[in-house]
Amino acid sequence: xxxxxxxxxxxxxxxxxxxxxxxxxxxxxxxxxxxxxxxxxxxxxxxxxxxxxxxxxxxxxxxxxxxxxxxxxxxxxxxxxxxxxxxxxxxxxxxxxxxxxxxxxxxxxxxxxxxxxxxxxxxxxxxxxxxxxxxxxxxxxxxxxxxxxxxxxxxxxxxxxxxxxxxxxxxxxxxxxxxxxxxxxxxxxxxxxxxxxxxxxxxxxxxxxxxxxxxxxxxxxxxxxxxxxxxxxxxxxxxxxxxxxxxxxxxxxxxxxxxxxxx
Numbered sequence: 416x417x418x419x420x421x422x423x424x425x426x427x428x429x430x431x432x433x434x435x436x437x438x439x440x441x442x443x444x445x446x447x448x449x450x451x452x453x454x455x456x457x458x459x460x461x462x463x464x465x466x467x468x469x470x471x472x473x474x475x476x477x478x479x480x481x482x483x484x485x486x487x488x489x490x491x492x493x494x495x496x497x498x499x500x501x502x503x504x505x506x507x508x509x510x511x512x513x514x515x516x517x518x519x520x521x522x523x524x525x526x527x528x529x530x531x532x533x534x535x536x537x538x539x540x541x542x543x544x545x546x547x548x549x550x551x552x553x554x555x556x557x558x559x560x561x562x563x564x565x566x567x568x569x570x571x572x573x574x575x576x577x578x579x580x581x582x583x584x585x586x587x588x589x590x591x592x593x594x595x596x597x598x599x600x601x602x603x604x605x606x607x608x609x610x611x612x613x614x615x616x617x618x619x620x621x622x623x624x625x626x627x628x629x630x631x632x633x634x635x636x637x638x639x640x641x642x643x644x645x646x647x648x649x650x651x652x653x654x655x656x657x658x659x660x661x662x663x664x665x666x667x668x669x670x671x672x673x674x675x676x677x678x
Contacts, residue, residue: 417471420561421484423462423497425455430494431464438544445499445542453515454499454541457523458531461538461571465496465558477553481561495549496558499542500575502535507595507609508578512539513602536573538566559590566614573615578607 423431432451436444445451455462465481467473469491503512516527524533545554566572577587584594587610595609 416478416482417468417474418465418478418495418557419468419482419484419488420463420465420558420565421486421488422459423455423464423499424459425452427464427494428452428455431455431497431499434494434497434546435499435542435544437547438550450499450515450541453519453530454501457519458501458533461500461502461566463498463558463562463565464494465554465561467493467495469493473549473552475552477557479557479560481557483561483565494546496545496554497542498540498558498562499544500538500540501531502572503532503537503539503576504535505539506537506574506576506611507598508537508539508576508600510600510602513541513578513600538572538575540575540577555586556590563591563612563614573613575612575614577610578602579610581606581608584608584610 428447428451432447435451438444463483466488469489473495501512503509505512511529512532514529516525516530519525519527519530526532543555543559545558563575566575575592577592578598578600579587588594590612592610592612595611598607598609600607600609
């Protein structure tokens with residue numbers, strides 16, 4: 416296939432920098448040392464590129480399933496788009512996640528107060544960039560599909576979080592991200608918006624299982640009080656409305672709270 420994705424590395428620095436600076440205005444583009452060199456050095460495993468093989472034409476339409484290759488690829492293949500990220504222990508992206516340690520080159524895999532946190536389970540997606548000559552043909556959506564699927568398959572994180580501009584909120588919502596509203600982040604003086612995509616299937620399955628448990632409890636209690644009070648609808652309605660809702664919260668944590676770590 417002419418299109419493929421692979422993990423980026425420091426050897427892709429110049430190509431990634433070219434895509435980044437071409438895709439964004441100077442005030443918005445990542446700097447060489449901060450975003451590109453730092454992140455491709457300390458956490459290349461969560462940075463990927465979408466490539467077109469040298470001499471090949473861009474397929475139309477863009478295929479839904481683009482292969483991810485693990486091996487090195489020819490240096491003359493064309494980088495069309497990239498996703499560059501770090502990890503964090505925060506759920507929405509914070510200012511410290513956007514930053515980088517100035518002395519990181521002394522110990523690239525060290526623990527710092529800002530930047531990449533290797534123990535985090537949230538991927539802070541900093542850059543989704545598509546080269547201008549290849550924009551508006553679906554490559555942004557294509558690389559995000561690959562990125563999300565790879566993150567899931569590696570169990571690399573529980574969620575992907577993004578800070579973005581107001582105008583891009585609908586775009587990321589179409590990719591499955593949930594809009595959390597205006598961000599507390601004031602990084603670079605921008606009015607950011609928080610978006611999060613929960614990719615941990617286990618968490619969603621757990622929540623779904625609790626919904627089944629609660630439904631079963633209500634059904635059993637309803638059958639029980641019908642056996643006592645018969646078909647007296649007024650009494651049944653009162654129990655359903657006034658009594659059971661007070662019992663259930665004492666028996667288990669409400670399923671909607673599980674995702675917040677309360678259960």
